[in-house]
Every structure is written in structure tokens, then in C-alpha cells.
Amino acid sequence: MLRRLLLIASLGLVAALFSATLVRFAPGYGVEERELDPRWSAESVEALRHKQLLQEGLASFYFHYLSALARGDLGESDSLKRPVRELLTQRLPVTGSAIVRGLGVAWLAAALLASLGLSSRSWLYEASGTAFSSLLLSLPSAVVAMLAVHLRAPVFCAISVVVFPRLHRYMRSLLVRSYDQPHVLAARARGLTSGTIFWRHVLPVAAPPLLALFGVSFAIAFGAAIPIEALCDSPGLGQLAWHAALSRDLPLIVNVTFVVCLVMLVANSLADLAGRTVIGASQ
Amino acid sequence: MSPLQKVAAILLCTILLLMVLASIFVPAPYARQFRDIPNAGPSTAHPLGTDALGRDSLSRLLYGTRVSLLLAPGASLLSTIIAALLGSAAGLIGGWFERIVLALTDLSLALPWLFLLLTVRAMLPLDVPPMVSVVIAFLMMGLLGWQSAVRVICAATRGIRDSDFLLLARSTGCQPARLLLRHVAPNLRPLFYVQFWISIPLFILTEANLSILGLGVMEPMPSWGNLLRGFENFSALAANPLRLVPLILLVLVVMCFQLVLPSQEVTQ
Numbered sequence: 080m081l082r083r084l085l086l087i088a089s090l091g092l093v094a095a096l097f098s099a100t101l102v103r104f105a106p107g108y109g110v111e112e113r114e115l116d117p118r119w120s121a122e123s124v125e126a127l128r129h130k131q132l133l134q135e136g137l138a139s140f141y142f143h144y145l146s147a148l149a150r151g152d153l154g155e156s157d158s159l160k161r162p163v164r165e166l167l168t169q170r171l172p173v174t175g176s177a178i179v180r181g182l183g184v185a186w187l188a189a190a191l192l193a194s195l196g197l198s199s200r201s202w203l204y205e206a207s208g209t210a211f212s213s214l215l216l217s218l219p220s221a222v223v224a225m226l227a228v229h230l231r232a233p234v235f236c237a238i239s240v241v242v243f244p245r246l247h248r249y250m251r252s253l254l255v256r257s258y259d260q261p262h263v264l265a266a267r268a269r270g271l272t273s274g275t276i277f278w279r280h281v282l283p284v285a286a287p288p289l290l291a292l293f294g295v296s297f298a299i300a301f302g303a304a305i306p307i308e309a310l311c312d313s314p315g316l317g318q319l320a321w322h323a324a325l326s327r328d329l330p331l332i333v334n335v336t337f338v339v340c341l342v343m344l345v346a347n348s349l350a351d352l353a354g355r356t357v358i359g360a361s362q
Numbered sequence: 363m364s365p366l367q368k369v370a371a372i373l374l375c376t377i378l379l380l381m382v383l384a385s386i387f388v389p390a391p392y393a394r395q396f397r398d399i400p401n402a403g404p405s406t407a408h409p410l411g412t413d414a415l416g417r418d419s420l421s422r423l424l425y426g427t428r429v430s431l432l433l434a435p436g437a438s439l440l441s442t443i444i445a446a447l448l449g450s451a452a453g454l455i456g457g458w459f460e461r462i463v464l465a466l467t468d469l470s471l472a473l474p475w476l477f478l479l480l481t482v483r484a485m486l487p488l489d490v491p492p493m494v495s496v497v498i499a500f501l502m503m504g505l506l507g508w509q510s511a512v513r514v515i516c517a518a519t520r521g522i523r524d525s526d527f528l529l530l531a532r533s534t535g536c537q538p539a540r541l542l543l544r545h546v547a548p549n550l551r552p553l554f555y556v557q558f559w560i561s562i563p564l565f566i567l568t569e570a571n572l573s574i575l576g577l578g579v580m581e582p583m584p585s586w587g588n589l590l591r592g593f594e595n596f597s598a599l600a601a602n603p604l605r606l607v608p609l610i611l612l613v614l615v616v617m618c619f620q621l622v623l624p625s626q627e628v629t630q
Contacts, residue, residue, distance in 0.1 A: 090468075093469060104485075214613065214617070219567045221590070222570070222593065225593045301477065302476040305474075305477060305480060306476070306574065309575055310575075324483060324484035325576070340472050343472045343474070344472050
């Protein structure tokens, strides 16, 4: 467990340092507009230059970043002029809540529709279900966000609309494959009820891939949260990432990458751990 | 090929033909402004009306289709080539090289795709000519869109690493590069086709998302993403429902790509 946690933390750091490297070598890095402002005194301009000089080299930048991180200091946003830690603390719960609720709705709807399709097994239902999820899959998440704005729908609804078709398609094919297993056929032949067949024979087979899908769905939901929060004007981490990208805010980009990477890795590890536990329990 | 796949293929071919012959059908150049008739409804001169800047919507749609449908396969080809090279080399060589490639893949997969693109796009200049923005957008997708394909190709290569024909080729002194190009690649060709094909709709949708967020193709160059930005003005959309045509076309094309994709049984 400790090894996994260390691995997660180091992967998060690598991602943050990688984004810092990209920023460092981006065209226009180190150009400070304030130096051209005549209202700034010569001493202030000199202080600005000295501050930039400290972060001039990549190694120097890494050193400053890591030592500040060890003290819990994530720096200050260049564009918003506020501590990054404060920004992240304010915005992470907004996105977290929207993603958790969106995922809840999407998982519930996908599970419901997939099981209904399995129980009815009519071609009309399957065709309409497939057509509906294909239609939603073909919509860019930014268009879903614009529709949410027009319909005054909450952010989590837009997230669930983006995540649902991906879950439904995979869940449906997984359940169909699980129900077609020989041991399920044998259970049917023995006259077991459909509930018993599902809980005892189908779910143990389908659970590990479904739990792995949980980690993936988290990444899809966060990816969808960026355009949705940006267009719906929701003050979350997605909107912050978009703002940081547009304003080329170095401290913000590095720290948002670090946090996003950590959250994704933790979600994937939890899903992986849960999958292994289920496999262990079923064996 | 099922009847539905045939219909999807015919539809795709028709759209591709329209895109190629766009210059014959367009009523006006895509950037020309008819300043006296902004937000105009459909007419004989402008079958789909005009946008808020008075530009002909049909011309912009046809040229935008050309941009999206030409460059998405280009980006997909680039990402498939990178994935094929990295994945098959990692699977064939194994050991530390495979571990490094897979660790890099895991790392980039840990970040959501759109977030990764957003971060990289932020590093590049935003104030660029429209043509450069098109190249940047699709090149970025091609260079960053290989991760999931690498895992699949690496696993497939690992499956044939110890096969008899590779053992025989090795024993005759075949060089690694020749082994990769002459013996491994032909066996994985169906997998490459599938990876290429499934990336196209993904890149079309990503371009749309990036352009709507202002980080993709820049104005006045049209693309599906740019055209969809008009949706923000809902009152204009209500006044002229034909403005929905770019969205309908985008959904239709993405659905057709999904339908035409060869099934798993065919590719194996």
C-alpha cells in the first residue's frame, strides 16, 4: 500500500514537472509586461527581474517548486493574483461534487438501461438504445455544455450526459457476454431465479471490469468537466484549468496538473484495488 | 458488411465528395462578409443563411467540413504511426524499454485527454494565423493521441514475440528494424487499421471541443468546432433552425465512422 502511495505521489510530481518543462520552453516565457509599464520604478523592475532570474534555469525552477511544495506553498497565480492553494481549495469541491453526482446519475442510468435491455432482449429496444447512446457519443461535450446553458440544467447533468453513453455501451456488452457464459446457462437449466443468477453468477464475473471502468469514467468525467464548467461558468477546477491555459499561468498550470494527476491516479488505484478484492473474494 | 454499414459508407463517401467539390458549390468565399445582411435567413443566394458577421453559412460549412475531414485522418495517421512504432518496438524488445514506454503511457493516460491537450496548447502561441492554428491543433492531436493504441499494439506484439516465424527470422540473422517492418507490422496491420479508424471520430470531436473553447482553429478559418460556436447565440438559432446543420452533419459523420468500423471478428 505504501509503495503504491509513493508511486502515485511520484507520478503526480513527474506530471507536474513535465508540464513545468513545457511551460519553461514555451515561446514568450519570462517576458514580463510590467517591465514596460512606466509607472513602475527602476527598483521595482529590478526586483521583478531578480524574481524571474531565480526561476530562469529549469533545475532552479524545479528546486524552488519542490522546496515550496514541501512547505505546502503552491505559489501564487500570475493571472488571478491569488495563492494557488486557496484557488484549488475553493474549486476542487465544486468539481468534485459535480463529478460525483454526474457519475452517480450516469452509472445509475446506464445500469438501468443495460439491465432493461437484457431482460427484454427485443430488437427494437436494443436498436433504439444503441441509436440513443451513439447519438450522445457523437455530441462534443462543449455542445452538451451549451445545451445545458440554454436549458438551465445543472453542471452535473451535463457531465452525466457525456459519461452515460460510454458506460452504457460497455456495460451492455459486458453483461451480454456474462449472461452468455456456460455456467449461467447451467444455472438457468437448474431453474434458479433471475435475481439469483444475476447476484451469484453474473455480477462476480462482471464486477472487476466494471470497477476498472469506474476509474476510466472518472477520467472521462473530468475531461468533460473542462468545457462544461468553462461554458456554464461554474467556478470549478475545469474552468480554472481552462483559464490557466488561456492566460498561460505557470504556477496554476503546474499545480492543477499535479492535483488532476493525483486525483486520477488515486481513483484508478482505488478501482484497481476494489477489482482485486472482488476477484479475491470470488475465488 | 451489413446493410447499415453500407448506408454509413455511402453517406461518408457522399460527404467526402461534397467536401472535395466544395469550391464548385459554394456561393461565396468562406471569409467574405455581406455586411448588409448579418444573421439572414435562408435565401436563393445563401441557402443556409448568413452568420452574425454576414458570412455565407453554406460556404463556411463546406470549407469547415473540408478542414475537419481532411485533417482528422491526417492526425489519426500520425498518432497510429507513433503508436505502431512505439508499441511494436516495446513489445518486441521487452525488458526495460517496454517498461519505460508503458510507464510513459500510463503517465499520460493519468491525465484526461482534453486536459492534456489544453495544457500543451497553452504552451504554444495563441495569437497565430488561422492556417497555423489548424496545423497546431491537428499536429498536437496526432502527437499526443497515441497512448491507448500503444498499450493495445504492445500487448499484441508481446503475443507474437515468441512465435515460430519470428524465431526463424531471428535465427537467419534478421536485423531488429527489418524484423519489425517485415515480420511484425504485417501481422498487426488489421490492428493498425482499427486504431486509425477509431481515432478519426475522436479527433473530430476533440477539434470541435478545442475550437469552441477558443483553443483550436482560429477565425476566419472555418471548422466544425468554429461553426458550433454560433450555438451560444440561442436566439439566432431559434430564428434560423438551419444553423443546426453543422451539428447534424458532425453527428452524422461521427456516427457513420462508428458504424463503418470493422467488427472485432473481422480484424482478428
